[in-house]
Amino acid sequence: MTDFGSDSFGSNSDSSKTDKELQQFLMVEKQKAQFNAQIHEFNDFCWDKCVDKPSSKLDSKTETCLVNCVDRFIDVSLLITNRFAQLLQKHG
Amino acid sequence: MDSLSGGLTSSQKDELMDQVKQQIAVANAQELLTKMTEKCFKKCIAKPGTSLDSSEQKCVVMCMDRYMDAWNSIAKTYTARLQKERNNISGNL
Numbered sequence: 256m257t258d259f260g261s262d263s264f265g266s267n268s269d270s271s272k273t274d275k276e277l278q279q280f281l282m283v284e285k286q287k288a289q290f291n292a293q294i295h296e297f298n299d300f301c302w303d304k305c306v307d308k309p310s311s312k313l314d315s316k317t318e319t320c321l322v323n324c325v326d327r328f329i330d331v332s333l334l335i336t337n338r339f340a341q342l343l344q345k346h347g
Numbered sequence: 348m349d350s351l352s353g354g355l356t357s358s359q360k361d362e363l364m365d366q367v368k369q370q371i372a373v374a375n376a377q378e379l380l381t382k383m384t385e386k387c388f389k390k391c392i393a394k395p396g397t398s399l400d401s402s403e404q405k406c407v408v409m410c411m412d413r414y415m416d417a418w419n420s421i422a423k424t425y426t427a428r429l430q431k432e433r434n435n436i437s438g439n440l
Contacts, residue, residue, distance in 0.1 A: 309410035
């Protein structure tokens with residue numbers, strides 16, 4: 256493989272620095288993508304739960320419902336995760 | 348060769364990063380579009396007629412705007428919650 260960067264400038268560290276940068280970049284982008292995917296999922300089912308007929312504005316009742324929907328979902332997720340971990344400890 | 352970049356020049360690296368970002372943005376927009384179409388069709392078209400009548404069109408337009416409002420509202424709530432949980436963890440250490 257012809258490798259311009261590392262040989263011609265005599266520094267292998269150039270390529271490993273680029274590697275680190277790319278790894279860092281991909282990690283951040285992956286987290287952003289996971290965050291976005293989670294919001295798509297929340298929006299999917301909270302929309303069904305909270306929004307009746309679309310009107311000209313998101314009214315405060317609907318908005319409160321959306322906020323509660325997200326927070327309670329996370330509560331349930333934490334509760335189940337913790338209890339599941341306890342069950343595993345006891346019986347596993 | 349184990350190197351991820353395999354000796355990319357710095358401009359090649361920037362180009363790669365831009366491409367990745369752009370592809371993610373496109374995928375994100377497509378997801379939003381698909382979901383919005385599905386949800387607004389469900390809400391606004393009760394009985395599909397021979398054409399999309401004006402009240403249905405109005406409903407779809409409003410539905411789109413509200414769906415994006417809801418998206419933003421949920422993004423804000425989720426961000427705040429993540430921050431709160433993170434603070435809880437660092438507080439318990």
